[in-house]
Amino acid sequence: MTVRGENLIGAQARRGTQAAFRGIEAATGQTLEPDFPGASLDDLDRACALAEAAFDTYRETNPEARAAFLETIAANILDIGDDLVTRCIQETGLPRPRIEGERARTVGQLRLFAGVLREGSAFEIRIDPALPDRKPLPRPDLRLRKVALGPVAVFGASNFPLAFSVAGGDTASALAAGCPVIVKAHPAHPGTSELVGRAIQKAVAASGLPEGVFSLLFDAGQSIGQGLVADLRIAAVGFTGSRRGGTALVEIAAKRPRPIPVYAEMSSINPVLLFPGALAARGEAIGRAFAASLTLGAGQFCTNPGLLLAVPGPGLDAFLASATAALRESPAATMLTPGICRAYGDSVARLAGHAAVTRLAEGPEGSATQGRAALFATDSDAFLSEPELQEEMFGAAALVVRCPDLAAIRKVLEHLEGQLTASLHITPDDHAAVRDLLPLLERRVGRILVDGFGTGVEVAHAMVHGGPYPATSDGRTTSVGSLAIDRFLRPVSYQDLPDALLPAALQEANPLGLPRRIDGTLERR
Amino acid sequence: MTVRGENLIGAQARRGTQAAFRGIEAATGQTLEPDFPGASLDDLDRACALAEAAFDTYRETNPEARAAFLETIAANILDIGDDLVTRCIQETGLPRPRIEGERARTVGQLRLFAGVLREGSAFEIRIDPALPDRKPLPRPDLRLRKVALGPVAVFGASNFPLAFSVAGGDTASALAAGCPVIVKAHPAHPGTSELVGRAIQKAVAASGLPEGVFSLLFDAGQSIGQGLVADLRIAAVGFTGSRRGGTALVEIAAKRPRPIPVYAEMSSINPVLLFPGALAARGEAIGRAFAASLTLGAGQFCTNPGLLLAVPGPGLDAFLASATAALRESPAATMLTPGICRAYGDSVARLAGHAAVTRLAEGPEGSATQGRAALFATDSDAFLSEPELQEEMFGAAALVVRCPDLAAIRKVLEHLEGQLTASLHITPDDHAAVRDLLPLLERRVGRILVDGFGTGVEVAHAMVHGGPYPATSDGRTTSVGSLAIDRFLRPVSYQDLPDALLPAALQEANPLGLPRRIDGTLERR
Incomplete structure (x- = not known):
């Protein structure tokens, strides 16, 4: 063709x-x-x-x-x-x-x-x-x-x-x-x-x-x-x-x-919550998996993991060690358009120049049409007071927010705008803390996932790719x-229409064989 | 109390x-x-x-x-x-x-x-x-x-x-x-x-x-x-x-x-379509039923029949004769508030003063807090060219639009804003004409009803009380x-959550006994 x-x-x-x-x-x-x-x-x-x-x-x-x-x-x-x-x-x-x-x-x-x-x-x-x-x-x-x-x-x-x-x-x-x-x-x-x-x-x-x-x-x-x-x-x-x-x-x-x-x-920055138990048990492995998700498709996913929330400690250190090592070796990748590549470069540069932000890692330099991975860090106080830290960077860049405790993680989540996804990395030890945050997450996001990342949106019956404003305009x-x-549908009601005038979908004999709710109860077939 | x-x-x-x-x-x-x-x-x-x-x-x-x-x-x-x-x-x-x-x-x-x-x-x-x-x-x-x-x-x-x-x-x-x-x-x-x-x-x-x-x-x-x-x-x-x-x-x-x-x-004026067969067969009876619906609750219903569309002829004459006779005898009725009563009086006076409109009937005068029924007439050309004839009068007043033929009725419907209801009075002879208009009606209204009026909104599973803008802000x-x-609901998706963290509604054992769709198919229970 x-x-x-x-x-x-x-x-x-x-x-x-x-x-x-x-x-x-x-x-x-x-x-x-x-x-x-x-x-x-x-x-x-x-x-x-x-x-x-x-x-x-x-x-x-x-x-x-x-x-x-x-x-x-x-x-x-x-x-x-x-x-x-x-x-x-x-x-x-x-x-x-x-x-x-x-x-x-x-x-x-x-x-x-x-x-x-x-x-x-x-x-x-x-x-x-x-x-x-x-x-x-x-x-x-x-x-x-x-x-x-x-x-x-x-x-x-x-x-x-x-x-x-x-x-x-x-x-x-x-x-x-x-x-x-x-x-x-x-x-x-x-x-x-x-x-x-x-x-x-x-x-x-x-x-x-x-x-x-x-x-x-x-x-x-x-x-x-x-x-x-x-x-x-x-x-x-x-x-x-x-x-x-x-x-x-x-x-x-x-x-x-x-x-x-x-x-x-x-727009979505897709918070990733790294719970203490999970960081302690497998911080290094999660760091590697994160780097792979962040750089997938040059990071050009609306479900890209752009924000990480965690309490400092040896687990987070292990996570960051493996994530930064992986990102430093992750080759620069061709971006969709010169404009997107430029905008990505600008947003990374803006974050790099922010007084409250430090750069943890940067991927190898690429050509003029390629984006390099980047990982930044800040703390929850700065994140809460600087609205621009919440802006999406469309590409393979993320921001780690160090939170002194789980209460600070909650505060950051409360402060967040609507998101497409939230990812939780957990062990059974973290369940109580997760349970505590789930109601808040349900109000902020369209999809909550455990031990994974939001990239890879399954096309299925139980998928929600949506979320409260501004993740979408209609949550x-x-x-x-x-x-x-x-x-793309709206309901219409038909009252006392003769069968001959009803659309086939509503005719008594059900010629289209559609599932029907009769007096509120689904018909057995 | x-x-x-x-x-x-x-x-x-x-x-x-x-x-x-x-x-x-x-x-x-x-x-x-x-x-x-x-x-x-x-x-x-x-x-x-x-x-x-x-x-x-x-x-x-x-x-x-x-x-x-x-x-x-x-x-x-x-x-x-x-x-x-x-x-x-x-x-x-x-x-x-x-x-x-x-x-x-x-x-x-x-x-x-x-x-x-x-x-x-x-x-x-x-x-x-x-x-x-x-x-x-x-x-x-x-x-x-x-x-x-x-x-x-x-x-x-x-x-x-x-x-x-x-x-x-x-x-x-x-x-x-x-x-x-x-x-x-x-x-x-x-x-x-x-x-x-x-x-x-x-x-x-x-x-x-x-x-x-x-x-x-x-x-x-x-x-x-x-x-x-x-x-x-x-x-x-x-x-x-x-x-x-x-x-x-x-x-x-x-x-x-x-x-x-x-x-x-x-806002809705709820068009009533009086088809030729129905008017010929029972114009007089429909006229009486219309007057009863129009004056119900002093006409203070969002589904009140405010607009009638018909082709002139002996059937319409019979309809108008009985409708006007009934309205002239329909006692003035107390309106909900002095403000509503005043606004109703104003809208009736505005229509009565319109050059393209004639008054067919007026109910008996009542007290200062009462509204009197009123019926007006115009023709489809005037209706199509004068946008104010399409404005809702909140009370027992309606406008008959004389249409030279069914094509003119279609034109009026095409010209109408979104409505809550449309009522069709028909006989089997009218079915072909009705079938021709149904697709248009489906796009204009939330409920289509035959041989009745929109007042009396059944609270049921198959009811739609809604309709395209401006009948509602969200059709x-x-x-x-x-x-x-x-x-008042929105979907949320949960990916790979351990059963212990899932809301009861989604737990594997289905403790709430909710109907569930598994892989797209409703579970048999």
């Missing part, structure tokens, strides 16, 4: 008419062929018109048809073969095993939502049958289902060129819900985006769906993204990226005549895992 | 220190004893501090304990006996059967949520067991549950002094979710509010719960309400009232350093029915 630098607008592929940009080979900083001229506002308007026109048909396709559609997308992505992997490696600088793994994850995610559709609980079918003889008033027949919100704007993420980009989690869950999707491609991997976009476009056609179910727009600037969120035909937004970018979209959405939900996954949801479909 | 004019702050009852107000006998306009001095910002701070202190304990009470607590509240409300009904009638001017019915509804609602707690699905327990041998990487043990958001601010509604006020739907669903509640009483029924508040306060004590689970604050002005929504200890807001009031709260919530969800049910939810609990 060739990359042509074209926007995909419904069934069409056409080059934009606005300022062009190119992909950049992450490792070398060299520009890649071809040009990607940006989409025009007319292109945006046409994509929205097609999505709007497709919506009523697409949302009423039966779940099996949408499941098969998602599986076709997955198959088409695999069919691109090595062209996709190669282009993706070029554009992101991520190593081949990571890209191949991420492709598997992307395909697995599409298939997971196919399963969610076949299982059917997501549509929350509820039937309260009429009680014509009830006193003082009869009860009407009431039936509830969840329906798709409407066309969804998805913003590709720089750091997951496949799994959180054109056919990533937001797209998969929105399409599963019955929402057409318009993706604004991330300019850091335009070729990858086009290839995956064509896989979806082909699946739309092969599945006999209205062309407006999917469009893909390129723009090096912000007018297409902002225009999408402001367009009255768009009903929800999925975004993974910076806090500044996410809050800007939230503001645009709130100012519309009809505000819409924005699911922005924005009531997850953007990874099967529950993510719920973001 | 005596009304004392006291704020209820946790276990305490104490008179406020700010400007006092009194209840007003709706029928006479006379003030009622006692004074209600407003709560101070110190009172607000104390209520929030108590709620915050209660939260971690309360949210982890087991579902059975919370169910029993809700049932105790229900019993305590009934135990107040006729004092409550009498005071409520005085303060609202609503007739005794309505108040008794509303009390039954309120009690039934609390019991419904007790049932929801015992059934347990709302907590969405999901377990994806570890797969230690999975290749290329083992899968961790993942467990998900929904947890309570945090302390909730509830604003009492003027038009449901029991069912959407101190112990109403928002309070019942928030308490069920595990959220402490601070109610800002509606100043239109302070005595009713205090009596019900004491019933809850008593139940908190009798159930051995932390006192901060419930507080009730009075304020004739807006500083307590605004302060509540801005307070960082408050995690969500439930509101039923005007569009202006609701959007003001949404703005305060969005400007917080940590924005929070606001569930505001705000993804319902404020009536068991699904309302979901507004």
Whole structure:
């Protein structure tokens, strides 16, 4: 498959008419062929018109048809073969095993939502049958289902060129819900985006769906993204990226005549709590595991372990000895874009220059496009009084906060903003202390994990990749895992409709075979 | 039980220190004893501090304990006996059967949520067991549950002094979710509010719960309400009232350093579609039923049928003849407050003075505290071009829009803002036309009903009392029915936690007996 630098607008592929940009080979900083001229506002308007026109048909396709559609997308992505992997490696600088793994994850995610559709609980079918003889008033027949919100704007993420980009989690869950999707491609991997976009476009056609179910727009600037969120035909937004970018979209959405939900996954430093028992028992091993997690993918994960909390002592010393040794040997790694690399360098330099911070370790110097690992330390008093120490550094850098005791760890956690994850390293000796902190952690984060690190977000039914503001703009949801479909659904109730007028999902005979709650109780089948 | 004019702050009852107000006998306009001095910002701070202190304990009470607590509240409300009904009638001017019915509804609602707690699905327990041998990487043990958001601010509604006020739907669903509640009483029924508040306060004590689970604050002005929504200890807001009031709260919530969800049910004119077949078959009967629905409770329902759409003809003539005849004989009715009565009079006068509108009927004149029914007519061209014709008139007034054909009805619906309900009056002859409009209706409203009117919102599992903006500020939810609990919950995921550290809801042995989804499939029990 060739990359042509074209926007995909419904069934069409056409080059934009606005300022062009190119992909950049992450490792070398060299520009890649071809040009990607940006989409025009007319292109945006046409994509929205097609999505709007497709919506009523697409949302009423039966779940099996949408499941098969998602599986076709997955198959088409695999069919691109090595062209996709190669282009993706070029554009992101991520190593081949990571890209191949991420492709598997992307395909697995599409298939997971196919399963969610076949299982059917997501549509929350509820039937309260009429009680014509009830006193003082009869009860009407009431039936509830969840329906798709409407066309969804998805913003590709720089750091997951496949799994959180054109056919990533937001797209998969929105399409599963019955929402057409318009993706604004991330300019850091335009070729990858086009290839995956064509896989979806082909699946739309092969599945006999209205062309407006999917469009893909390129723009090096912000007018297409902002225009999408402001367009009255768009009903929800999925975004993974910076806090500044996410809050800007939230503001645009709130100012519309009809505000819409924005699911922005924005910023997290993912506290790691090193409990005394665990440090004493295996401080050195945890230090090594930490260094591996911190440097994975050049540290470019929203779940990267950016903050470590621990009480000083021989255990912490052992941890730091092995972590710093590992980081000093951890090769500098190519970052996703020159801009990200620069921003990472700036944030590390800012922290290094902070009066209350000392540098514990630094990785070997790399090329101009590479980031080097870094580990810093401060104490809890400084952390509590200096808000900038809480800022995310997007890359392989972390800050150790030395806390005099567990009470100080609690204070730091109370002071923290909302986070995606918290990791606890523990032994049975630490259980009492952990139990004491768990309620606080539950209020601060979306996922609590033991003896591991937040990187490696399993795509599963019980996953929450979300968390209180500003980890996300809407802490009531997850953007990874099967529950993510719920973001793009809303309930509608039908009262006393004749069976012939009810949607198939609610008809008495249950032609779609959906799980149903009758008078509040799940039907046995 | 005596009304004392006291704020209820946790276990305490104490008179406020700010400007006092009194209840007003709706029928006479006379003030009622006692004074209600407003709560101070110190009172607000104390209520929030108590709620915050209660939260971690309360949210982890087991579902059975919370169910029993809700049932105790229900019993305590009934135990107040006729004092409550009498005071409520005085303060609202609503007739005794309505108040008794509303009390039954309120009690039934609390019991419904007790049932929801015992059934347990709302907590969405999901377990994806570890797969230690999975290749290329083992899968961790993942467990998900929904947890309570945090302390909730509830604003009492003027038009449901029991069912959407101190112990109403928002309070019942928030308490069920595990959220402490601070109610800002509606100043239109302070005595009713205090009596019900004491019933809850008593139940908190009798159930051995932390006192901060419930507080009730009075304020004739807006500083307590605004302060509540801005307070960082408050995690969500439930509101039923005007569009202006609701959007003001949404703005305060969005400007917080940590924005929070606001569930505001705000404004709806509830289109009624009179299809040709139904009008021909039974126009006269529908006209009578419409007049009864319009004038119920002096028209003071958010689901009041304020807009009728029909194609002119003998059927519509018959409808209008019976509707106008019934409305002309429908006695003027006491409105909830002098302010509401004045606002209603103003909105009717504004419509009557509109060049494109004719008055079809007016009810008999009443006293200064009473509203008279009114029916107006315009045509679809005027309706489409004059945005003010779409404004809600809170009271027993409606506007008939004559549409030349079904295509014009569609245009009017496309032009409408989001609504709580749409009512369709049909015969089998109309099915094709209805089928054509249903997709549009699903996008505009929260509940579609056939051969009835939106008034009479059943408290049930399949009810949606919600709808796209501006019917509500968040169209993804319902404020009536068991699904309302979901507004106050968020998912948290637990990865590889030892069983001893897991919350009871997620422990392997399932000590709470909750329904669980294992690897995506609901467990058979």
